[in-house]
Amino acid sequence: MRREEIKNLLLSFTAEDFFKNVDLHIHSNESDGKMSPYEIVEQAKAQGKKYIAICDHNTIDAYLSTNILREEIVIPSVEFDCFYKGVLIHILGYGIDIDNKEIKSLFATSHNAKTHNFFRLFHLRNPKEVIEKINNAGGVAVLAHPCCCWCFNLDTFVKGLVKMGLEGLETYYPYNGLRGMLKFHSRETVIKVAEQNNLIKTGGTDSHGLNLL
Numbered sequence: 778m779r780r781e782e783i784k785n786l787l788l789s790f791t792a793e794d795f796f797k798n799v800d801l802h803i804h805s806n807e808s809d810g811k812m813s814p815y816e817i818v819e820q821a822k823a824q825g826k827k828y829i830a831i832c833d834h835n836t837i838d839a840y841l842s843t844n845i846l847r848e849e850i851v852i853p854s855v856e857f858d859c860f861y862k863g864v865l866i867h868i869l870g871y872g873i874d875i876d877n878k879e880i881k882s883l884f885a886t887s888h889n890a891k892t893h894n895f896f897r898l899f900h901l902r903n904p905k906e907v908i909e910k911i912n913n914a915g916g917v918a919v920l921a922h923p924c925c926c927w928c929f930n931l932d933t934f935v936k937g938l939v940k941m942g943l944e945g946l947e948t949y950y951p952y953n954g955l956r957g958m959l960k961f962h963s964r965e966t967v968i969k970v971a972e973q974n975n976l977i978k979t980g981g982t983d984s985h986g987l988n989l990l
């Protein structure tokens with residue numbers, strides 16, 4: 778899929794899609810999720826999902842070790858741990874070319890750096906490099922769960938990332954568990970910031986379990 782096509786596809790989704798038939802944030806057992814990539818795809822198809830993205834931490838092994846990209850509903854994706862302005866953030870890359878050589882240097886090589894919350898702290902990337910490499914790999918860079926960005930002014934925070942080439946905010950996200958406790962901004966603020974900066978609004982469940990929502 779070309780970069781423009783993936784952008785247009787992301788732009789075509791509505792808020793209702795994200796709570797019904799599109800889930801652009803799922804973890805498989807290639808990172809800290811419980812289901813295999815195949816099980817995720819089978820369950821998503823059984824539920825009638827239109828599109829899904831498996832976004833494992835710092836890895837695209839879900840795509841390299843399987844042939845799930847043959848399925849039309851699957852968008853090849855990744856979620857990188859980054860450090861920006863003193864804050865831990867996650868950046869999602871949608872529609873990346875999994876054979877791109879440049880982006881390979883960003884992927885984790887150890888199992889811990891794909892799975893373990895603590896060990897992933899040693900695998901933090903520079904957001905500028907991450908966004909550039911996502912873009913060069915034909916993907917679209919999106920800030921994950923922005924309500925959890927520990928900053929005073931989300932608009933200023935996001936503008937810095939937009940200058941680096943960020944194109945979207947994960948707007949429709951459930952904020953369950955720990956993410957709910959770390960929530961510093963409201964969804965209304967995220968929608969406002971997305972609109973002020975002309976950003977794509979994406980969404981996903983961040984499902985790690987045995988059942989997709």
Ligand SMILES: [Zn+2]
Binds near residue numbers: 856867921922
């Ligand atoms: Zn995340």
Ligand SMILES: [Zn+2]
Binds near residue numbers: 802804832856983
């Ligand atoms: Zn995640």
